[in-house]
Each structure stands twice: as C-alpha cells, then as structure tokens.
Amino acid sequence: MPQLSRLESLAGLVNVFESFMTSVSSLPLRPLRPNWGVIFFMGIVHLGALLGLVPGLFSWSAVLLCFVFYWVSGGLGITLGWHRLVTHRSFQCPKWLEYFFVFCGSLACEGGIIEWVGLHRNHHLHSDQELDQHNSQKGFWWSHMGWMLQEVPAKAEVERLTKDINTDPVYRFLNQYFVPIQVVLGVLLYLWGGLPFVVWGIFVRLVLVYHLTWFVNSATHKFGYRTFESGDRSTNCWWVALLTFGEGWHNNHHTYPHSARHGLQWWEFDVTWITIRALQAIGLAQKVRLVEAPANQ
Numbered sequence: 570m571p572q573l574s575r576l577e578s579l580a581g582l583v584n585v586f587e588s589f590m591t592s593v594s595s596l597p598l599r600p601l602r603p604n605w606g607v608i609f610f611m612g613i614v615h616l617g618a619l620l621g622l623v624p625g626l627f628s629w630s631a632v633l634l635c636f637v638f639y640w641v642s643g644g645l646g647i648t649l650g651w652h653r654l655v656t657h658r659s660f661q662c663p664k665w666l667e668y669f670f671v672f673c674g675s676l677a678c679e680g681g682i683i684e685w686v687g688l689h690r691n692h693h694l695h696s697d698q699e700l701d702q703h704n705s706q707k708g709f710w711w712s713h714m715g716w717m718l719q720e721v722p723a724k725a726e727v728e729r730l731t732k733d734i735n736t737d738p739v740y741r742f743l744n745q746y747f748v749p750i751q752v753v754l755g756v757l758l759y760l761w762g763g764l765p766f767v768v769w770g771i772f773v774r775l776v777l778v779y780h781l782t783w784f785v786n787s788a789t790h791k792f793g794y795r796t797f798e799s800g801d802r803s804t805n806c807w808w809v810a811l812l813t814f815g816e817g818w819h820n821n822h823h824t825y826p827h828s829a830r831h832g833l834q835w836w837e838f839d840v841t842w843i844t845i846r847a848l849q850a851i852g853l854a855q856k857v858r859l860v861e862a863p864a865n866q
Contacts, residue, residue: 646674687727
C-alpha cells in the first residue's frame with residue numbers, strides 16, 4: 570500500500586507539471602518590440618516622396634530618371650540580381666556581372682544583401698507559417714510592411730542560411746554600407762539635376778520600389794489564381810507581375826523556386842526571364858535552371 574501511495578503521489582505531481590506546462594504554452598508570446606530605426610527611416614523616405622507634389626520640384630526629366638532607376642534598382646537589382654540570381658541561384662553569370670547586379674540591388678535600399686537573401690530563404694522554408702516573417706495569414710498589412718516595423722526573430726537564421734555569400738568581402742561591404750551608398754547617389758543626382766533629381770531619383774523611386782516589391786509578399790498571397798498546390802497561399806497575380814518585372818507569377822515561383830522563368834504560360838509575361846534569355850544568348854548567363862509548364866495547364 571505505501572508503494573501504491575507513492576506512485577499515486579508521483580502521478581499527481583506529473584499531472585500538475587503537465588497542467589503547468591500546458592498553461593504556460595497557452596500564454597501569448599511576448600509582443601515584438603517596434604524597430605524605431607526602420608520606422609523613422611521609412612517615415613523620412615515617404616515624407617520625402619511627398620515633395621514630388623511640389624510644383625517647383627517636378628520635371629519630366631526627373632520622372633524619367635525615377636523610372637530608369639526603378640528598373641536598375643528594382644528590376645536588374647532586386648528581381649534579377651538579389652532574387653533569381655543570388656537567393657535561388659537559378660542561373661550563373663561571371664562574378665563581375667553578379668557583383669554589378671548585387672550593387673544595383675543595393676541602390677534599392679531594402680536592407681543589406683546578406684540579410685535580404687537570408688530572410689527570403691527563410692520565407693521559402695516556412696511560407697505562410699508561424700516562422701515566416703511576413704506570414705500572409707496575419708493579414709495584408711502585416712505581410713506588406715508591418716512585419717519589418719518590429720523586431721524580426723527570423724534574422725537569427727540569416728547567418729546559417731547565407732553561408733554561400735556571407736564571407737564574400739564585396740557582399741559584406743554592400744550589406745553594411747547600402748545607406749551611405751544611397752547618400753552618395755543623392756549627392757551625385759543633386760550635382761546633376763538639382764533637388765528635383767534628388768526627390769524623384771531617391772525618395773519617389775524608393776517608395777515605388779518598396780511598395781511594388783512588397784506587393785509580392787502581400788498581394789500575391791491574396792489576389793489572383795493558383796495554378797499549383799504549393800502548400801501555402803501564393804497566387805499568380807498579373808498586375809503585380811507587370812509592375813515587378815515578372816515577380817507576380819508567385820504561385821509558379823513557390824512551386825518551382827529555382828526556376829529562372831516565373832511566367833510558365835505564354836500569357837504570363839516575365840520581363841526578367843526575357844532579360845536572362847538575352848544574357849544567355851550573348852554568353853553571360855549559364856546553367857539556367859528551368860521547368861516545363863504542365864501540358865494540361
């Protein structure tokens with residue numbers, strides 16, 4: 570009987586411990602702290618973009634400059650360079666050209682190249698799950714922009730996910746000094762065309778690059794059609810594809826992340842894929858990775 574009593578007492582302690590652990594696990598997680606540095610920076614950039622509405626700071630040459638640099642930084646830099654070339658290694662090119670595309674992406678001022686690549690790889694590992702930093706199941710605002718205005722726990726995974734680039738001195742330099750590079754660009758634009766070139770070539774352009782890029786995280790997990798069952802909420806959204814040089818064919822991309830071509834059907838226009846094909850034609854892109862669109866699609 571004493572032995573039985575001791576066993577019952579031990580079982581009772583186990584039950585108490587399990588009850589305690591259950592109650593702890595059900596408690597809400599600690600709220601993420603605001604990232605005031607990012608909040609302040611985004612506020613300055615967006616306020617600066619509003620200066621484009623001032624008549625004296627508008628010129629058609631400044632608008633043209635804005636869209637040229639939007640293509641250089643957002644198209645050649647982020648979409649072709651940081652995303653398809655570096656993050657997913659969907660093709661290879663000479664190292665000097667890779668560095669050029671990575672530099673162009675740094676002009677988009679979307680953070681450091683190493684951190685950007687690491688976070689994007691983390692997104693693909695956990696798309697629309699709790700460990701996805703811009704999990705679209707938390708709402709449109711969160712996946713579009715809200716996630717970056719707070720601390721990002723996924724940054725702890727960046728070093729592990731970027732071992733192929735995080736010791737390269739060029740990558741490390743651009744990862745650390747992307748803001749000073751933007752300042753130098755602003756000075757050069759001022760010397761070239763005065764304040765209108767700064768307002769449109771820096772502030773308006775950055776806001777365009779930011780929000781159109783972020784639509785890939787938000788709109789293409791909410792609007793559009795799904796060709797494949799990719800295990801998440803990714804969609805193919807034609808208007809995001811047109812605005813982001815082909816990145817809007819997001820359901821295709823999440824199904825075949827290493828494919829250099831995102832628009833798999835003839836109507837899925839993909840400017841970046843056309844650019845890669847052009848590079849391949851002149852011998853500057855090799856080992857281009859592709860998948861065939863299913864014949865019944």
